[in-house]
Amino acid sequence: MDLTSTDLTGTDLTIHWTFLPHDDPEASLAFYRDALGFEVRNDVGYDGMRWLTVGPVGQPGTSIVLEPPAMDPGITEDERRTVVEMMAKGSYARITLGTSDLDATFERVLASGADVVQEPIKQPYGVRDCAFRDPAGNLIRFNELP
Numbered sequence: 001m002d003l004t005s006t007d008l009t010g011t012d013l014t015i016h017w018t019f020l021p022h023d024d025p026e027a028s029l030a031f032y033r034d035a036l037g038f039e040v041r042n043d044v045g046y047d048g049m050r051w052l053t054v055g056p057v058g059q060p061g062t063s064i065v066l067e068p069p070a071m072d073p074g075i076t077e078d079e080r081r082t083v084v085e086m087m088a089k090g091s092y093a094r095i096t097l098g099t100s101d102l103d104a105t106f107e108r109v110l111a112s113g114a115d116v117v118q119e120p121i122k123q124p125y126g127v128r129d130c131a132f133r134d135p136a137g138n139l140i141r142f143n144e145l146p
Helices: 023-033 077-089 102-111
Strands: 016-020 039-046 049-055 063-067 094-099 113-120 128-133 139-144
Touching: 023 039, 023 063, 023 102, 039 063, 049 139, 094 102, 102 113, 102 139
Parallel strands: 016 063, 094 139
Antiparallel strands: 039 049, 049 063, 113 128, 128 139
């Protein structure tokens, strides 16, 4: 096998899980389940912590795992504090979601009381989008799909 080859023809890759930190599982559920309409796929508690797996209805192969911040066992307490500080500033994690109706999505998320970062706008690079912060401060950007 030639490891220098960049030919990925026939590769069958999908995004299965992505991870975002949360600091309040109930607020995260209200945002992802109630405001975004995601289904809850898993809700696991362990040692006073809670992991939530959510995802879009009808897309069982794509999930977001909402986890306590900086759960990697190799992270020091100083690093964990830095992550929590970055979360509080809204500069730690982000995800971009796609929607066919950006205006309706914006209004639904706005009605939930989510923190608006950017109202719907056509960007100079061509995409029309908007953005919110979830309860943990993660940037959630919505792109309008063609």
